[in-house]
Amino acid sequence: MDIASFTGFICGVILIVSAIVLGGDVHNFVNVPGMMIVVGGTLSATFLTFRLKDVTSSFKAAWFVFTEEKNDPNDSLAIMIKLCEISRRQGLAKLESVKTSEKFLKKACMLIADGSNEEIIRNTLRTEIDSMKLRHFIVQDVFRKMGLYAPAFGMLGTLIGLVQMLSKLQDPNLIGPSMAVALLTTFYGSFLSTMIFLPIAGKLKAITILQVINLEIMFEGAVSILDNNNPIIVYDKLSSFIPERNRRPLDKIIKGQE
Amino acid sequence: MDIASFTGFICGVILIVSAIVLGGDVHNFVNVPGMMIVVGGTLSATFLTFRLKDVTSSFKAAWFVFTEEKNDPNDSLAIMIKLCEISRRQGLAKLESVKTSEKFLKKACMLIADGSNEEIIRNTLRTEIDSMKLRHFIVQDVFRKMGLYAPAFGMLGTLIGLVQMLSKLQDPNLIGPSMAVALLTTFYGSFLSTMIFLPIAGKLKAITILQVINLEIMFEGAVSILDNNNPIIVYDKLSSFIPERNRRPLDKIIKGQE
Amino acid sequence: MDIASFTGFICGVILIVSAIVLGGDVHNFVNVPGMMIVVGGTLSATFLTFRLKDVTSSFKAAWFVFTEEKNDPNDSLAIMIKLCEISRRQGLAKLESVKTSEKFLKKACMLIADGSNEEIIRNTLRTEIDSMKLRHFIVQDVFRKMGLYAPAFGMLGTLIGLVQMLSKLQDPNLIGPSMAVALLTTFYGSFLSTMIFLPIAGKLKAITILQVINLEIMFEGAVSILDNNNPIIVYDKLSSFIPERNRRPLDKIIKGQE
């Protein structure tokens, strides 16, 4: 569970809701047709914009925002140094039997163990990273677009409300409440966009950046194994991806593997 | 038929229309001069911005949004592996007789069968991909620009309405309805932009991304054929373009070809 | 004459003007000081932003928007194939006597006929293309900036009108008409930007894209001539710049040249 994200979200919602509750009648803020225009309109424009597959995989990915990520680049670093030692001591073919849940690493090991050409290995792994980036970009884009559509449908709803109100402007006492109802869709749209869609898009981007760093460490590590570099050089090379103060020292990595 | 896109669009329109109908008199939302300003203005600015050819091919492309795309990259992958086997068993010249509706692939086969220089083949196919991207970008741009012009003409219409209303501000009872009519063009412009033009532009982009992946698989496959790689290496290389969980396994591809 | 652009522009203006005329008194929409603020302000900010030379060449370029462009890439393709045959049959030196109004092509022929180093020819022609792109970008930028300045000066004019109106708020009957006058500058600014400046900027960009394709065909063609490729290979290479369905077939090109 990613406590910070979850707490952030809950606190924000509580703040807005309490501001509404303290101001009096909550039912002034509930307008079912308005909610349908904003939520339904946003969803319908999103399904029109993206392929069905992309939308569903985005909603799945959004779930990850509230799941604690455990992509510590130090772990990837430690694994690559271990693989480097294995390949030096037991030969490249030994890499075939490596067990890992990370499919990118598995593929890299298979390619190396198969004795493929270095250029093919580089191109294949680079394509994997680029394809992953592209897929993640689309997933983020779904939420970014929803963050754009929600306020737009909020404004459409407000325009509908205003036109309806202005068309039958007889009882001046009704102007206020009608106006309030019209503004509600703008409120819904802004709330969904600022509090949910845009932050989720941002968090997905942050997770992607972290995953790309992990894949880059594995990529550079695989290339180092092919070049038969010794573990100290590999550590120097790969640890550059990790900020100085978070970097796990080499002796600790080696100790952790014994 | 792309059900998701179509359903999304229909639901969105129904939501907005029902919100209008439920609010009372529908005829308050019909204003022919306003519609002409927004639709006509947007079209006229679009024809001024782009070349006639680009606008017409964009309208044709928009039709594809509601057509089920069947560009499964796994199919391109399967074809390339088949071609790879053919070329290994029967020689590169055999590729000339390959029958395919995909013109990019046809051209690639012709070039290989003609025994052209590898660099020329690479450059030619790369130029094909880049030209296709550029054409698709223009097609998307037409709808993006329409998504910008529509609200701008909506605002122009509202400004015209406001100036006309304010110039003859005598009967205060008429302010409301006049204001309502003035706001209608803003409503039309926002509706067209958010519900139609921007989603179509987005969908065209999504389709382009998919087509580029297909072409990249064919491009890399053609290069592999030239390098005389075996089908397993080709599979490893080309399958990197497809996400792990959608990837068709090699044995299934080979079985499907027998 | 580019009929589509011209018709588009005329129709758009007629639509807006008829909306104004049908609404009643046209003179409500004429406000000379307001026009001066918007047009004069936009011009003055533009002259401050760009160099005098860039502004004047932009205005000249804008004229091209209404001139039928006849940059059919198929023509460039045909010329390059002809030159390729000439150079193969009669030697590279023969290219010196080629007559063409296209200065880029003339320069390419001169460089080849002079027997210059291939790298120098490539660099020189690439620099020509890049310089052309940069100049065209500036020309487009002039209109894009005018499209930004016009609404900004429209808003400045409206602010001036509002401050003047609000400062002497005595006769409530005058509020409406004063407000109408104040809004007029916003109308002028939006109209100029949406209907004229931004579409012209877009059209100039579309023309640039077409010209760059023509130059790229000539560039690649010149390189092919240097490499002494045969016309069929040159056709395969250069035709990639042109979409499949518009591509003129090779036999038609050769027939056209006899």
Place this chain on the structure above:
Amino acid sequence: MDIASFTGFICGVILIVSAIVLGGDVHNFVNVPGMMIVVGGTLSATFLTFRLKDVTSSFKAAWFVFTEEKNDPNDSLAIMIKLCEISRRQGLAKLESVKTSEKFLKKACMLIADGSNEEIIRNTLRTEIDSMKLRHFIVQDVFRKMGLYAPAFGMLGTLIGLVQMLSKLQDPNLIGPSMAVALLTTFYGSFLSTMIFLPIAGKLKAITILQVINLEIMFEGAVSILDNNNPIIVYDKLSSFIPERNRRPLDKIIKGQE
């Protein structure tokens, strides 16, 4: 202490506060629930957007805005020339004993002293620079996003206030003050964004640019040491990163080292 930043900030706040104080009752500008919506909402969206680690390191980095930076590129230049002389006179191995608080330089010296392959040194140091840029970009992005969220929550607060006010529109005398309270959150959001978040994001970017220049000087210097260039060439090469008029002359650098 970076006097300019600090003075700039204090003066800006004093200006705004004095404008409020001179206008009369200060308590009209204090609204605790409104502040909570804007500040709390912004923080909660920020924690949802970024990883906890990134937010806390951004807040630490913001402190640097008010700390005098002493990253004079001339100092890096002087150090590299000194190292260059040491390595020429005493051998590359001597670089291992160099003492410096700059970890990038320390790593560069270690790699050179270890006699690593030139390509590995280049890649490793380049990765260090790129990773640093990425981390700094995220830190700036936190403040840029806060600069976006603050006005958005300001608008949300104003919408809540407007809906509440309009729902119970009975006593017209209360409209003014209620409206004033509703506008306060927009004021808070704009103030935080314009006066604090966006300038801090900008300053962090300016500091990053300076640090990157320092690292680039060290990177190019390290490569020059590997190439065994003499100090005059190294000075010519590295001084290009520093503007002519701020450049410390070579003789002054050498004198300062004796």
Place this chain on the structure above:
Amino acid sequence: MDIASFTGFICGVILIVSAIVLGGDVHNFVNVPGMMIVVGGTLSATFLTFRLKDVTSSFKAAWFVFTEEKNDPNDSLAIMIKLCEISRRQGLAKLESVKTSEKFLKKACMLIADGSNEEIIRNTLRTEIDSMKLRHFIVQDVFRKMGLYAPAFGMLGTLIGLVQMLSKLQDPNLIGPSMAVALLTTFYGSFLSTMIFLPIAGKLKAITILQVINLEIMFEGAVSILDNNNPIIVYDKLSSFIPERNRRPLDKIIKGQE
């Protein structure tokens, strides 16, 4: 004196001022506290955003907007051709005694005369150009950011005025004038941004583009001298940076040098 820029600026200011004067009481547009909020706030946010050095060098650079630039690329072209002839006739060492106020050219000549390695010369000069671009970008960015901050502080001032007005809404006759005063800061902010800051940022960019072209001509010229190209080839290569119709013919350049 750059007449066009100066005239543009003066005309724009006269237009706005005369619109104000013709509308009646000028003193309605003078509000010292409002000016202080906008000007002071913009300056304070700018000093917080950038380093003191960058702000002062930007203000100095802004002066250049009104100074006639005389960076004719034809002059750089002529100089490089002359240097090319000198180096061919009298040897590379002769370039050391070249006298020029352009420091980039001086450095290029020194490096060539010193007989440095070609790669070092290329890297050093490329770094000079890139550093110059970066410095110029920061200078432009100062004005772009001021163009953003000015309207933001204008809005802050208007919000302060509105809150103060709405809090004490007793005498309805005062609403108009108070509102007018509140709107003034928005007017100041928009005026400063549209009429001064953004155009200056644009002009600085235009000047940078021209200077980069000059430096590129010198860079390519220096490389040609190293390659010992003859003046005709150098002219063909370097003249590509200059548009066809402004290009000074080679014979005129040579004649001008005798």
